[in-house]
Amino acid sequence: MAFVVTEACIRCKYTDCVAACPVECFHEGPDFLVIDPAACIDCGVCVPECPVEAIFDEKDLAPEHHEYIELNKRLAAQWPLITAAQDPLPDADTWADQKNKRALLTENVEQV
Numbered sequence: 001m002a003f004v005v006t007e008a009c010i011r012c013k014y015t016d017c018v019a020a021c022p023v024e025c026f027h028e029g030p031d032f033l034v035i036d037p038a039a040c041i042d043c044g045v046c047v048p049e050c051p052v053e054a055i056f057d058e059k060d061l062a063p064e065h066h067e068y069i070e071l072n073k074r075l076a077a078q079w080p081l082i083t084a085a086q087d088p089l090p091d092a093d094t095w096a097d098q099k100n101k102r103a104l105l106t107e108n109v110e111q112v
Contacts, residue, residue, distance in 0.1 A: 001059055002035060002037035002040035002058055002072075003040055003042065003047065003056065004035060004065070005017075005032070005033050005034050005054050005055055005072055006056060006061070006065045007065065007068070007099075008053060011091070011098070012089060012095050012096050013089050014050065014092060015085040015088065016050065017033070017050050017055060018046075018086075019084065020046050020049040021045065021046050023040070023041050025076075026082050027076045027078075027079040027080060027081055029106065031104070032106070036072070044057065067102075080109075
């Protein structure tokens with residue numbers, strides 16, 4: 001099992017989790033981060049670092065977030081690796097508490 005980034009990260013992209021990760025398993029898209037399940041060592045140190053509580057152990061995902069297991073896997077194979085913390089998106093605080101953001105996710109890096 002691996003940890004999974006879920007909807008709360010969309011349009012925020014805080015990277016505190018990346019700085020805490022002891023391995024290089026995070027990948028960065030235009031407005032979202034994902035975890036490569038093949039690289040994740042299941043340590044969980046990223047979980048408390050996420051200010052929007054977007055990261056969950058795969059076994060603890062709510063049913064409405066199960067699609068994020070495959071989404072993290074697929075996008076991690078497409079997006080570049082991120083290995084250091086960066087500034088969040090400029091309007092991250094505005095999006096931090098928003099719900100139902102899945103339709104807003106930009107999956108294609110070229111769409112930016």
